[in-house]
Amino acid sequence: MSSDDLTGRRALVTGGARGLGAGMAEALARAGAAVVIGDVLQDEGEKTALALREAGADAHFVPLDVTDDDSWAEAVRRTTGAIGGLDVLVNNAGVEISSLIADLDPADVRRMLEVNVLGTSLGVKHGFRAMRPGGAAGQGGAIVNIASVAATIAFPGIALYSATKSGIDRLTRVAAAESGKLGYGVRVNCIYPGLTPTTMGNQLAVDCAELGLFPSPEAAAEAVVGLTPQGRLGQVDDMADAVVFLASDAAKFITGAGLPVDGGMGM
Template structure:
């Protein structure tokens, strides 16, 4: 993102091996940040990190409290601090409400909600004045436009992303009340043609909700005043902004980056 300087900042990006997470990691590095990519997919994560100057990789299951502690410890040890945590890791399971599988719902709750909550927990512990980083900072959670619209086939996903939006606001208040010096915001991305976005179009059409994946995409575009799908760069630039000093008085916000779809 032009004119944003994150030189000297250290950022941990979860789910950074591919898709939006990889794009966010690249954009943060271009802005000057030292980036630690974490992901459950070590093979892809190592390759992605190798392609970003100065980036490193740590294996990380965001549903594990122990993995979170280890990822934070590794980041602080290798880069000398921690200034920003981007809670991007997430999963989406498409299913009709009448066909809800509890196991699938629990997977989304664990990764999307518990994983984000643990990320906020460990970011606070590291960044607050008595933490190993100890200089305050910023947390950017990744929710979704699904938290703001009623799109069929993604009820469980929408519920978890709505939870992230609410969690963000409570976390910002707690951090302020306790003097942690940490801002907490979230972005609500619109549909992007990543692997997850493409899968959603295919699966909603296979459920009979749309005539074809192309029709599903067309419905999204029709609902979007900007008249197009989102791009990875659109979301990455928003994260860079929220991580920067240009957003120093932006706190507890759910920033919709959806071309107006969720207005």
């Protein structure tokens, strides 16, 4: 068995209906894990889970609003019931709303704080409660939070998004310290994905052009490539493979870490 073989592991991926989350769910399933997709997008989430089952995976969907404490409790209960436990939690759900600081809308800021910071915090809370000794799963495990290269660079138009993703970085490190101190047996790490041409990534390029920061969405994407030593945008598989690594025994002595998966953009 290779060190990144996840056979027998049970995983929950938030925001797993599409984009990076769907790719992460697929990669975890391909590595052998049973996977539950948690999302507010029920139709898309069920289709993604069905596609994974048709490919031979043990995959399910549960409704999950990451900003709601009760929704988290129910989603974890249904996850452990469907796949027999919980060993891996990927806190991927997030939103990005572009704005110049001079024009920011407090409602947009609150929305990003609720989904990105509160949503991830509640995920860590319920992941700990399920995985720690005496919990519904109770065998320890791994939590992987999804931050962003935006937490490590200064890129115009995404100040408040960057702030929320920086918060996820700090949350990750404190959570890892608490888990170790209290004997939970749960490793907590995060990744910093680079810009990836998903629905969210493409919309960011459009937004930056509409804000007058670049002459076109293509120019915005080219600017990102120009800042990236590897000379390309990220791909979903790049991010998904990093999640599998951090969830696996290949990373068994790694906790409280942030892994850049950005082609060198944030170095």
